[in-house]
Amino acid sequence: MTSAEQAYGQGHAESVVRSQQWRTVENSAGYLAPELRPGLSVLDIGCGPGTITVDLAERVAPGRVLGVDPSAAVLEEARANAEQAGRGNVTFEQGDVYALDIPDDSVDVVHAHQVLLHLTDPVAALREMLRIARPGGLVAVRDTDYAGAFWWPADERLTRWQQVYRSVAQANGAEPDGGRHLLAWANAAGASEVLPSASIWCHSTPAERAWWGGMWAQRIVDSRIAEQAVEGGHATPAELEEISAGWREWAAHPDGWFAIPHGEILCRVDD
Template sequence: MTTQHTPYTIGHAPSQTKHHEWRTASNSAAHLLPHLKKALTSNPNLKLLDIGCGPGTISASLAQHLLPSGHVLATDIADDVLSRAKEHAISQGLAVPENISFQKASVYGLPFSDNEFDIVHAHQVLCHLDDPVSAVKEMLRVCKPGGLVSLRESDMRMWCFWPELPSLFAFHELMVEIMLANGGQDKGGRKLVSWIMDAGVERKDIEAGFGTWCYSEPGDRKAWGEAMIERLRTGQMRQRGIELGLTTEEGVEEMVKGWEVWMERGDATLGIVNGEVIVRKASSSPKAT
Protein backbone atom coordinates (compact mmCIF):
# COMPACT_ATOMS: atom_id res chain seq x y z
CA MET A 1 0.00 0.00 0.00
CA THR A 2 1.39 3.41 -1.00
CA THR A 3 1.64 5.94 1.80
CA GLN A 4 0.02 9.27 1.01
CA HIS A 5 2.18 12.24 1.90
CA THR A 6 1.40 15.92 2.10
CA PRO A 7 2.00 17.45 -1.34
CA TYR A 8 4.47 20.28 -1.92
CA THR A 9 1.74 22.89 -1.82
CA ILE A 10 4.11 25.85 -2.05
CA GLY A 11 4.76 25.09 -5.70
CA HIS A 12 7.52 26.21 -8.06
CA ALA A 13 6.20 29.55 -9.29
CA PRO A 14 8.89 32.23 -9.74
CA SER A 15 7.51 34.01 -6.66
CA GLN A 16 8.48 30.95 -4.63
CA THR A 17 11.77 29.98 -6.27
CA LYS A 18 13.25 33.34 -7.33
CA HIS A 19 15.47 33.68 -4.27
CA HIS A 20 16.57 30.05 -4.67
CA GLU A 21 18.54 31.18 -7.73
CA TRP A 22 20.94 33.02 -5.39
CA ARG A 23 22.10 29.65 -4.04
CA THR A 24 25.30 27.98 -5.22
CA ALA A 25 27.47 25.17 -3.96
CA SER A 26 29.76 27.77 -2.39
CA ASN A 27 27.11 29.51 -0.31
CA SER A 28 24.75 26.60 0.26
CA ALA A 29 26.78 23.37 0.18
CA ALA A 30 30.20 24.47 1.43
CA HIS A 31 30.20 21.67 4.02
CA LEU A 32 30.15 19.13 1.17
CA LEU A 33 32.90 20.60 -1.03
CA PRO A 34 35.97 19.33 0.91
CA HIS A 35 34.48 15.81 0.92
CA LEU A 36 33.72 16.14 -2.79
CA LYS A 37 37.29 17.19 -3.57
CA LYS A 38 38.68 14.26 -1.59
CA ALA A 39 36.33 11.75 -3.21
CA LEU A 40 37.33 12.94 -6.68
CA THR A 41 40.98 12.08 -6.04
CA SER A 42 40.09 8.40 -5.83
CA ASN A 43 37.15 8.39 -8.26
CA PRO A 44 37.03 11.10 -10.96
CA ASN A 45 33.83 9.53 -12.34
CA LEU A 46 31.66 10.35 -9.32
CA LYS A 47 27.89 10.05 -9.68
CA LEU A 48 26.04 12.63 -7.60
CA LEU A 49 22.26 12.68 -7.08
CA ASP A 50 20.81 16.11 -6.26
CA ILE A 51 17.31 15.75 -4.83
CA GLY A 52 14.82 18.62 -4.98
CA CYS A 53 17.02 20.70 -7.25
CA GLY A 54 14.55 23.55 -7.84
CA PRO A 55 15.92 26.03 -10.39
CA GLY A 56 19.18 24.07 -10.43
CA THR A 57 21.76 26.66 -9.42
CA ILE A 58 23.29 24.41 -6.75
CA SER A 59 23.10 21.41 -9.10
CA ALA A 60 24.96 23.24 -11.85
CA SER A 61 27.67 24.53 -9.54
CA LEU A 62 28.17 21.03 -8.10
CA ALA A 63 28.48 19.73 -11.65
CA GLN A 64 31.23 22.29 -12.28
CA HIS A 65 33.19 20.73 -9.41
CA LEU A 66 32.84 17.28 -10.98
CA LEU A 67 34.20 18.22 -14.41
CA PRO A 68 35.35 16.68 -16.62
CA SER A 69 34.30 13.09 -15.84
CA GLY A 70 31.78 13.21 -13.01
CA HIS A 71 28.04 13.49 -13.42
CA VAL A 72 25.13 15.12 -11.56
CA LEU A 73 21.60 13.78 -11.85
CA ALA A 74 19.20 16.44 -10.59
CA THR A 75 15.62 15.60 -9.62
CA ASP A 76 12.49 17.47 -8.65
CA ILE A 77 8.77 16.75 -8.67
CA ALA A 78 7.73 19.34 -11.28
CA ASP A 79 8.50 19.42 -14.99
CA ASP A 80 8.47 23.21 -15.23
CA VAL A 81 11.19 23.77 -12.64
CA LEU A 82 13.28 20.97 -14.15
CA SER A 83 13.10 22.75 -17.51
CA ARG A 84 14.34 25.95 -15.87
CA ALA A 85 17.14 24.02 -14.17
CA LYS A 86 18.21 22.52 -17.51
CA GLU A 87 18.26 25.96 -19.15
CA HIS A 88 20.41 27.28 -16.31
CA ALA A 89 22.89 24.41 -16.64
CA ILE A 90 23.26 25.05 -20.36
CA SER A 91 23.77 28.77 -19.71
CA GLN A 92 26.67 27.82 -17.42
CA GLY A 93 28.40 25.92 -20.20
CA LEU A 94 27.53 22.45 -18.95
CA ALA A 95 26.80 19.66 -21.41
CA VAL A 96 23.41 17.97 -21.04
CA PRO A 97 23.24 15.02 -20.48
CA GLU A 98 27.00 14.39 -20.35
CA ASN A 99 27.85 16.59 -17.33
CA ILE A 100 24.38 16.91 -15.83
CA SER A 101 20.94 15.40 -16.46
CA PHE A 102 17.47 15.93 -15.06
CA GLN A 103 14.67 13.58 -14.06
CA LYS A 104 11.29 13.92 -12.40
CA ALA A 105 11.21 11.98 -9.13
CA SER A 106 9.77 11.98 -5.61
CA VAL A 107 12.16 11.65 -2.69
CA TYR A 108 9.77 9.12 -1.13
CA GLY A 109 10.17 6.76 -4.08
CA LEU A 110 13.37 7.42 -5.99
CA PRO A 111 13.35 5.50 -9.30
CA PHE A 112 16.92 4.28 -8.90
CA SER A 113 18.61 1.05 -7.93
CA ASP A 114 20.07 0.34 -4.51
CA ASN A 115 23.64 1.61 -4.07
CA GLU A 116 23.63 3.58 -7.33
CA PHE A 117 25.22 6.94 -6.37
CA ASP A 118 28.51 7.92 -4.79
CA ILE A 119 27.01 11.06 -3.26
CA VAL A 120 23.40 11.99 -2.52
CA HIS A 121 22.71 15.66 -1.86
CA ALA A 122 19.58 17.50 -0.75
CA HIS A 123 19.22 21.13 0.23
CA GLN A 124 16.11 22.53 1.98
CA VAL A 125 14.05 19.46 1.07
CA LEU A 126 13.30 17.74 4.40
CA CYS A 127 11.75 20.89 5.88
CA HIS A 128 8.89 20.60 3.39
CA LEU A 129 8.10 16.95 4.19
CA ASP A 130 5.66 15.38 6.62
CA ASP A 131 7.93 12.33 6.98
CA PRO A 132 11.60 13.36 6.79
CA VAL A 133 12.82 10.04 8.19
CA SER A 134 11.33 8.02 5.33
CA ALA A 135 13.00 10.38 2.87
CA VAL A 136 16.38 9.92 4.57
CA LYS A 137 15.97 6.13 4.36
CA GLU A 138 15.33 6.41 0.64
CA MET A 139 18.42 8.58 0.18
CA LEU A 140 20.50 5.99 2.04
CA ARG A 141 19.07 3.20 -0.12
CA VAL A 142 20.35 4.70 -3.36
CA CYS A 143 23.75 5.70 -1.90
CA LYS A 144 26.67 3.30 -2.29
CA PRO A 145 28.24 1.75 0.81
CA GLY A 146 31.05 4.10 1.81
CA GLY A 147 29.34 6.92 -0.07
CA LEU A 148 28.05 10.17 1.34
CA VAL A 149 24.64 11.70 1.99
CA SER A 150 24.88 15.49 2.32
CA LEU A 151 21.97 17.43 3.83
CA ARG A 152 21.40 21.08 4.72
CA GLU A 153 18.23 22.47 6.28
CA SER A 154 17.43 25.94 7.54
CA ASP A 155 16.05 26.24 11.04
CA MET A 156 13.09 28.56 10.66
CA ARG A 157 13.12 29.44 14.34
CA MET A 158 16.64 30.83 14.04
CA TRP A 159 16.35 33.98 11.98
CA CYS A 160 18.14 37.16 13.04
CA PHE A 161 17.38 40.44 11.29
CA TRP A 162 18.01 44.15 11.65
CA PRO A 163 16.23 46.50 11.81
CA GLU A 164 13.77 44.68 14.04
CA LEU A 165 10.64 45.96 12.34
CA PRO A 166 7.32 44.64 13.72
CA SER A 167 6.20 43.88 10.15
CA LEU A 168 9.22 41.60 9.66
CA PHE A 169 8.50 39.76 12.90
CA ALA A 170 4.94 39.28 11.59
CA PHE A 171 6.29 38.02 8.25
CA HIS A 172 8.58 35.52 9.95
CA GLU A 173 5.77 34.15 12.10
CA LEU A 174 3.49 33.91 9.06
CA MET A 175 6.14 31.98 7.15
CA VAL A 176 6.58 29.51 10.02
CA GLU A 177 2.86 28.97 10.51
CA ILE A 178 2.26 28.36 6.80
CA MET A 179 5.13 25.87 6.70
CA LEU A 180 3.56 23.95 9.60
CA ALA A 181 0.06 24.18 8.10
CA ASN A 182 1.44 22.69 4.87
CA GLY A 183 2.79 19.68 6.79
CA GLY A 184 6.39 20.89 6.85
CA GLN A 185 8.99 21.29 9.58
CA ASP A 186 10.04 24.49 11.36
CA LYS A 187 13.08 23.11 13.24
CA GLY A 188 14.78 21.07 10.53
CA GLY A 189 18.23 22.48 11.11
CA ARG A 190 18.46 21.33 14.71
CA LYS A 191 16.70 17.99 14.11
CA LEU A 192 18.84 16.68 11.24
CA VAL A 193 20.97 14.37 13.39
CA SER A 194 17.87 13.03 15.14
CA TRP A 195 16.11 12.28 11.85
CA ILE A 196 19.17 10.51 10.47
CA MET A 197 19.60 8.37 13.58
CA ASP A 198 15.88 7.53 13.42
CA ALA A 199 16.57 6.31 9.88
CA GLY A 200 18.98 3.76 11.35
CA VAL A 201 22.36 5.48 11.02
CA GLU A 202 24.83 5.23 13.88
CA ARG A 203 25.98 8.51 15.40
CA LYS A 204 29.62 7.77 14.57
CA ASP A 205 28.76 7.91 10.86
CA ILE A 206 27.32 11.44 11.06
CA GLU A 207 29.34 14.64 10.81
CA ALA A 208 27.17 17.54 11.99
CA GLY A 209 27.54 21.29 12.05
CA PHE A 210 25.79 24.58 11.43
CA GLY A 211 26.29 27.12 8.66
CA THR A 212 24.75 30.49 8.00
CA TRP A 213 23.38 32.63 5.24
CA CYS A 214 23.94 36.35 5.52
CA TYR A 215 21.98 38.81 3.43
CA SER A 216 23.58 42.20 4.01
CA GLU A 217 25.35 43.39 0.86
CA PRO A 218 23.07 45.58 -1.33
CA GLY A 219 22.73 42.93 -4.04
CA ASP A 220 21.92 40.21 -1.52
CA ARG A 221 19.34 42.39 0.24
CA LYS A 222 17.73 43.17 -3.10
CA ALA A 223 17.57 39.50 -4.13
CA TRP A 224 16.00 38.41 -0.84
CA GLY A 225 13.71 41.39 -0.27
CA GLU A 226 12.27 41.40 -3.77
CA ALA A 227 11.63 37.65 -3.58
CA MET A 228 9.79 37.99 -0.26
CA ILE A 229 7.71 40.89 -1.64
CA GLU A 230 6.82 38.84 -4.71
CA ARG A 231 5.74 35.97 -2.45
CA LEU A 232 3.51 38.32 -0.51
CA ARG A 233 1.98 39.97 -3.56
CA THR A 234 1.54 37.09 -5.98
CA GLY A 235 2.62 33.87 -4.31
CA GLN A 236 0.95 31.10 -2.36
CA MET A 237 2.01 32.75 0.88
CA ARG A 238 -0.51 35.59 0.58
CA GLN A 239 -3.45 33.37 -0.38
CA ARG A 240 -2.68 30.68 2.18
CA GLY A 241 -2.07 33.16 4.99
CA ILE A 242 -5.39 34.89 4.42
CA GLU A 243 -7.28 31.59 3.97
CA LEU A 244 -5.97 30.33 7.31
CA GLY A 245 -6.77 33.58 9.09
CA LEU A 246 -3.10 34.16 9.86
CA THR A 247 -3.03 37.60 8.28
CA THR A 248 -5.13 40.10 6.35
CA GLU A 249 -4.74 42.11 3.15
CA GLU A 250 -3.69 45.05 5.29
CA GLY A 251 -1.23 42.91 7.20
CA VAL A 252 0.32 41.67 3.97
CA GLU A 253 0.81 45.23 2.73
CA GLU A 254 2.52 46.17 5.99
CA MET A 255 4.92 43.26 5.49
CA VAL A 256 5.63 44.44 1.93
CA LYS A 257 6.46 47.92 3.25
CA GLY A 258 8.70 46.34 5.89
CA TRP A 259 10.78 44.53 3.28
CA GLU A 260 10.98 47.70 1.17
CA VAL A 261 12.39 49.59 4.16
CA TRP A 262 14.77 46.71 4.95
CA MET A 263 16.16 46.63 1.40
CA GLU A 264 16.92 50.35 1.47
CA ARG A 265 18.59 50.44 4.88
CA GLY A 266 22.37 50.42 4.60
CA ASP A 267 22.65 48.74 8.01
CA ALA A 268 20.07 46.04 7.24
CA THR A 269 21.06 42.41 7.63
CA LEU A 270 19.44 39.00 7.82
CA GLY A 271 21.10 35.89 9.18
CA ILE A 272 19.63 32.40 8.87
CA VAL A 273 21.07 29.37 10.66
CA ASN A 274 21.25 26.08 8.75
CA GLY A 275 21.92 22.60 10.08
CA GLU A 276 24.41 20.63 7.99
CA VAL A 277 25.31 16.95 7.99
CA ILE A 278 27.54 14.57 6.10
CA VAL A 279 26.53 10.93 6.51
CA ARG A 280 28.91 8.17 5.49
CA LYS A 281 26.86 5.13 4.59
CA ALA A 282 28.13 2.00 6.26
CA SER A 283 27.91 -1.34 4.48
CA SER A 284 25.25 -2.38 6.99
CA SER A 285 23.04 0.71 6.59
CA PRO A 286 19.35 -0.25 6.69
CA LYS A 287 17.22 -0.35 3.61
CA ALA A 288 14.12 1.80 3.39
CA THR A 289 10.94 0.23 4.72
Protein backbone atom coordinates (compact mmCIF):
# COMPACT_ATOMS: atom_id res chain seq x y z
CA MET A 1 0.00 0.00 0.00
CA THR A 2 1.38 3.42 -0.94
CA SER A 3 1.57 6.33 1.48
CA ALA A 4 -1.23 8.05 -0.45
CA GLU A 5 -3.47 4.99 -0.20
CA GLN A 6 -2.85 4.71 3.54
CA ALA A 7 -4.00 8.33 3.95
CA TYR A 8 -7.18 7.83 1.95
CA GLY A 9 -9.75 7.63 4.74
CA GLN A 10 -12.68 7.02 2.40
CA GLY A 11 -11.54 3.58 1.28
CA HIS A 12 -13.08 1.96 -1.79
CA ALA A 13 -16.35 0.50 -0.52
CA GLU A 14 -19.11 0.21 -3.11
CA SER A 15 -20.86 3.30 -1.75
CA VAL A 16 -17.67 5.37 -2.12
CA VAL A 17 -16.95 4.27 -5.69
CA ARG A 18 -20.65 4.78 -6.54
CA SER A 19 -20.32 8.47 -5.71
CA GLN A 20 -17.15 8.73 -7.81
CA GLN A 21 -18.84 7.11 -10.83
CA TRP A 22 -21.15 10.15 -11.09
CA ARG A 23 -18.34 12.63 -11.66
CA THR A 24 -17.64 14.21 -15.04
CA VAL A 25 -15.76 17.24 -16.33
CA GLU A 26 -19.04 19.15 -16.46
CA ASN A 27 -20.03 18.60 -12.82
CA SER A 28 -16.57 18.32 -11.26
CA ALA A 29 -14.04 20.18 -13.42
CA GLY A 30 -15.96 22.97 -15.09
CA TYR A 31 -13.26 25.48 -14.12
CA LEU A 32 -10.78 23.49 -16.23
CA ALA A 33 -13.04 22.80 -19.23
CA PRO A 34 -12.29 26.04 -21.14
CA GLU A 35 -8.57 25.17 -21.07
CA LEU A 36 -9.01 21.76 -22.70
CA ARG A 37 -8.42 21.33 -26.42
CA PRO A 38 -7.55 18.52 -28.84
CA GLY A 39 -3.98 17.29 -28.69
CA LEU A 40 -3.18 18.13 -25.07
CA SER A 41 -1.62 15.51 -22.82
CA VAL A 42 -3.29 15.05 -19.41
CA LEU A 43 -2.37 13.31 -16.17
CA ASP A 44 -5.36 12.61 -13.92
CA ILE A 45 -4.13 11.93 -10.37
CA GLY A 46 -6.38 10.00 -8.00
CA CYS A 47 -8.56 9.02 -10.94
CA GLY A 48 -10.66 6.43 -9.08
CA PRO A 49 -13.09 4.65 -11.44
CA GLY A 50 -12.05 6.99 -14.24
CA THR A 51 -15.25 8.77 -15.22
CA ILE A 52 -13.60 12.21 -15.20
CA THR A 53 -10.52 10.69 -16.85
CA VAL A 54 -12.54 9.26 -19.73
CA ASP A 55 -14.32 12.59 -20.16
CA LEU A 56 -10.96 14.39 -20.25
CA ALA A 57 -9.77 11.91 -22.90
CA GLU A 58 -12.77 12.68 -25.09
CA ARG A 59 -12.13 16.41 -24.87
CA VAL A 60 -8.40 16.31 -25.69
CA ALA A 61 -8.37 13.46 -28.25
CA PRO A 62 -6.11 12.60 -30.00
CA GLY A 63 -4.04 13.77 -27.02
CA ARG A 64 -3.08 11.10 -24.51
CA VAL A 65 -4.50 10.84 -21.00
CA LEU A 66 -3.04 8.84 -18.12
CA GLY A 67 -5.08 8.10 -15.00
CA VAL A 68 -3.16 7.26 -11.82
CA ASP A 69 -4.56 5.89 -8.57
CA PRO A 70 -3.04 4.02 -5.60
CA SER A 71 -5.76 1.33 -5.72
CA ALA A 72 -5.27 -1.48 -8.23
CA ALA A 73 -8.86 -2.68 -7.76
CA VAL A 74 -10.51 0.63 -8.65
CA LEU A 75 -8.27 0.92 -11.73
CA GLU A 76 -9.90 -2.21 -13.14
CA GLU A 77 -13.21 -0.35 -13.04
CA ALA A 78 -11.56 2.63 -14.71
CA ARG A 79 -10.27 0.44 -17.56
CA ALA A 80 -13.73 -1.06 -18.00
CA ASN A 81 -15.29 2.42 -18.14
CA ALA A 82 -12.77 3.52 -20.78
CA GLU A 83 -13.40 0.41 -22.85
CA GLN A 84 -17.16 0.87 -22.66
CA ALA A 85 -16.76 4.49 -23.79
CA GLY A 86 -14.52 3.44 -26.68
CA ARG A 87 -11.71 5.74 -25.57
CA GLY A 88 -8.43 4.41 -26.92
CA ASN A 89 -6.36 7.45 -25.91
CA VAL A 90 -6.52 6.80 -22.16
CA THR A 91 -4.51 4.40 -19.99
CA PHE A 92 -4.41 3.74 -16.26
CA GLU A 93 -1.55 2.94 -13.90
CA GLN A 94 -1.08 2.43 -10.19
CA GLY A 95 0.98 5.18 -8.60
CA ASP A 96 1.71 7.41 -5.62
CA VAL A 97 1.07 11.15 -5.90
CA TYR A 98 4.16 11.87 -3.81
CA ALA A 99 6.49 9.96 -6.15
CA LEU A 100 5.19 9.67 -9.71
CA ASP A 101 7.28 7.83 -12.28
CA ILE A 102 6.84 10.62 -14.83
CA PRO A 103 9.56 12.91 -16.26
CA ASP A 104 9.87 16.58 -15.38
CA ASP A 105 8.11 19.12 -17.62
CA SER A 106 6.31 16.44 -19.65
CA VAL A 107 2.52 16.92 -19.34
CA ASP A 108 0.27 19.75 -20.55
CA VAL A 109 -2.39 19.40 -17.83
CA VAL A 110 -2.02 17.76 -14.42
CA HIS A 111 -5.45 17.31 -12.82
CA ALA A 112 -6.53 16.16 -9.34
CA HIS A 113 -10.10 16.06 -8.08
CA GLN A 114 -10.81 15.35 -4.39
CA VAL A 115 -7.22 14.29 -3.74
CA LEU A 116 -5.35 16.87 -1.68
CA LEU A 117 -7.90 16.97 1.16
CA HIS A 118 -7.17 13.29 1.84
CA LEU A 119 -3.39 13.69 2.04
CA THR A 120 -1.15 14.29 5.03
CA ASP A 121 1.18 16.51 2.96
CA PRO A 122 -0.82 18.26 0.21
CA VAL A 123 1.96 20.79 -0.40
CA ALA A 124 4.42 18.01 -1.26
CA ALA A 125 1.84 16.51 -3.63
CA LEU A 126 1.38 19.88 -5.34
CA ARG A 127 5.14 20.24 -5.76
CA GLU A 128 5.19 16.87 -7.49
CA MET A 129 2.35 17.94 -9.78
CA LEU A 130 4.13 21.19 -10.63
CA ARG A 131 7.30 19.25 -11.40
CA ILE A 132 5.53 17.20 -14.04
CA ALA A 133 3.68 20.03 -15.79
CA ARG A 134 5.56 21.44 -18.76
CA PRO A 135 6.28 25.18 -19.10
CA GLY A 136 3.06 26.93 -20.07
CA GLY A 137 1.05 23.98 -18.79
CA LEU A 138 -1.51 23.78 -16.01
CA VAL A 139 -2.00 22.12 -12.65
CA ALA A 140 -5.73 21.96 -11.90
CA VAL A 141 -7.06 20.98 -8.46
CA ARG A 142 -10.52 20.89 -6.92
CA ASP A 143 -11.37 19.86 -3.36
CA THR A 144 -14.41 19.79 -1.10
CA ASP A 145 -14.86 21.96 1.96
CA TYR A 146 -16.87 19.76 4.33
CA ALA A 147 -17.28 22.42 7.03
CA GLY A 148 -19.11 24.51 4.44
CA ALA A 149 -21.77 21.90 3.67
CA PHE A 150 -25.35 22.95 4.42
CA TRP A 151 -28.76 21.38 4.01
CA TRP A 152 -32.48 21.57 4.65
CA PRO A 153 -34.47 20.51 6.60
CA ALA A 154 -32.25 20.93 9.66
CA ASP A 155 -31.44 17.60 11.27
CA GLU A 156 -29.14 16.99 14.25
CA ARG A 157 -28.23 13.62 12.78
CA LEU A 158 -26.76 15.24 9.66
CA THR A 159 -24.93 17.77 11.82
CA ARG A 160 -23.48 14.78 13.66
CA TRP A 161 -22.52 13.23 10.30
CA GLN A 162 -20.54 16.36 9.46
CA GLN A 163 -18.78 16.27 12.83
CA VAL A 164 -17.93 12.57 12.60
CA TYR A 165 -16.66 12.81 9.03
CA ARG A 166 -14.39 15.76 9.82
CA SER A 167 -13.10 14.14 13.02
CA VAL A 168 -12.16 10.93 11.19
CA ALA A 169 -10.36 12.85 8.44
CA GLN A 170 -8.46 15.02 10.91
CA ALA A 171 -7.42 11.96 12.92
CA ASN A 172 -5.86 10.64 9.69
CA GLY A 173 -3.81 13.82 9.42
CA ALA A 174 -5.90 15.02 6.48
CA GLU A 175 -7.78 18.30 5.94
CA PRO A 176 -11.50 17.73 5.25
CA ASP A 177 -11.97 21.45 4.55
CA GLY A 178 -9.30 21.38 1.87
CA GLY A 179 -11.18 23.62 -0.54
CA ARG A 180 -10.47 26.76 1.45
CA HIS A 181 -6.76 25.87 1.75
CA LEU A 182 -5.96 25.34 -1.92
CA LEU A 183 -4.61 28.81 -2.64
CA ALA A 184 -2.41 28.71 0.47
CA TRP A 185 -1.15 25.23 -0.43
CA ALA A 186 -0.36 26.33 -3.99
CA ASN A 187 1.57 29.34 -2.70
CA ALA A 188 3.49 27.15 -0.26
CA ALA A 189 4.33 24.73 -3.08
CA GLY A 190 5.91 27.55 -5.08
CA ALA A 191 3.26 28.02 -7.75
CA SER A 192 3.90 31.39 -9.38
CA GLU A 193 0.61 32.06 -11.18
CA VAL A 194 -2.55 30.82 -9.46
CA LEU A 195 -6.18 31.46 -10.40
CA PRO A 196 -8.44 30.50 -7.46
CA SER A 197 -12.19 29.92 -7.78
CA ALA A 198 -15.05 28.01 -6.20
CA SER A 199 -18.11 26.02 -7.24
CA ILE A 200 -20.78 23.95 -5.58
CA TRP A 201 -22.54 20.62 -5.80
CA CYS A 202 -26.26 20.80 -5.06
CA HIS A 203 -28.48 17.73 -4.62
CA SER A 204 -32.13 18.66 -4.45
CA THR A 205 -34.29 16.82 -6.99
CA PRO A 206 -35.94 13.54 -5.93
CA ALA A 207 -33.44 11.54 -8.00
CA GLU A 208 -30.46 13.49 -6.64
CA ARG A 209 -31.66 13.08 -3.06
CA ALA A 210 -32.20 9.36 -3.52
CA TRP A 211 -28.70 8.95 -4.94
CA TRP A 212 -26.78 11.19 -2.52
CA GLY A 213 -28.77 10.33 0.60
CA GLY A 214 -28.78 6.62 -0.20
CA MET A 215 -25.06 6.64 -0.80
CA TRP A 216 -24.29 8.32 2.53
CA ALA A 217 -26.83 6.19 4.40
CA GLN A 218 -24.79 3.17 3.35
CA ARG A 219 -21.32 4.72 3.53
CA ILE A 220 -21.65 5.90 7.13
CA VAL A 221 -22.28 2.34 8.35
CA ASP A 222 -20.37 0.21 5.82
CA SER A 223 -17.07 1.72 4.68
CA ARG A 224 -13.61 2.54 5.92
CA ILE A 225 -15.03 5.81 7.31
CA ALA A 226 -17.43 3.84 9.51
CA GLU A 227 -14.66 1.51 10.69
CA GLN A 228 -12.37 4.39 11.60
CA ALA A 229 -15.18 6.31 13.29
CA VAL A 230 -15.77 3.43 15.69
CA GLU A 231 -12.13 2.39 16.12
CA GLY A 232 -11.06 5.97 16.78
CA GLY A 233 -13.83 6.65 19.28
CA HIS A 234 -15.46 9.31 17.11
CA ALA A 235 -18.87 7.60 17.14
CA THR A 236 -20.57 4.45 18.32
CA PRO A 237 -22.18 1.93 15.94
CA ALA A 238 -25.57 3.03 17.29
CA GLU A 239 -24.79 6.67 16.45
CA LEU A 240 -23.80 5.71 12.92
CA GLU A 241 -27.07 3.84 12.48
CA GLU A 242 -28.92 6.96 13.63
CA ILE A 243 -26.99 9.08 11.13
CA SER A 244 -27.81 6.56 8.40
CA ALA A 245 -31.50 6.83 9.25
CA GLY A 246 -31.21 10.61 9.11
CA TRP A 247 -29.84 10.40 5.57
CA ARG A 248 -32.66 8.11 4.47
CA GLU A 249 -35.27 10.44 5.93
CA TRP A 250 -33.63 13.47 4.32
CA ALA A 251 -33.59 11.71 0.94
CA ALA A 252 -37.32 10.99 1.21
CA HIS A 253 -38.29 14.50 2.33
CA PRO A 254 -39.92 16.58 -0.46
CA ASP A 255 -38.08 19.70 0.78
CA GLY A 256 -34.70 17.96 1.02
CA TRP A 257 -31.83 20.14 -0.24
CA PHE A 258 -28.08 19.68 0.20
CA ALA A 259 -25.14 21.74 -1.02
CA ILE A 260 -21.40 21.38 -0.57
CA PRO A 261 -18.81 23.93 -1.74
CA HIS A 262 -15.49 23.24 -3.45
CA GLY A 263 -12.33 25.28 -3.83
CA GLU A 264 -10.48 25.24 -7.14
CA ILE A 265 -7.10 26.38 -8.41
CA LEU A 266 -5.53 26.65 -11.85
CA CYS A 267 -1.74 26.96 -11.57
CA ARG A 268 -0.01 28.11 -14.76
CA VAL A 269 3.58 26.90 -14.95
CA ASP A 270 6.16 29.49 -16.01
CA ASP A 271 7.50 29.27 -19.57
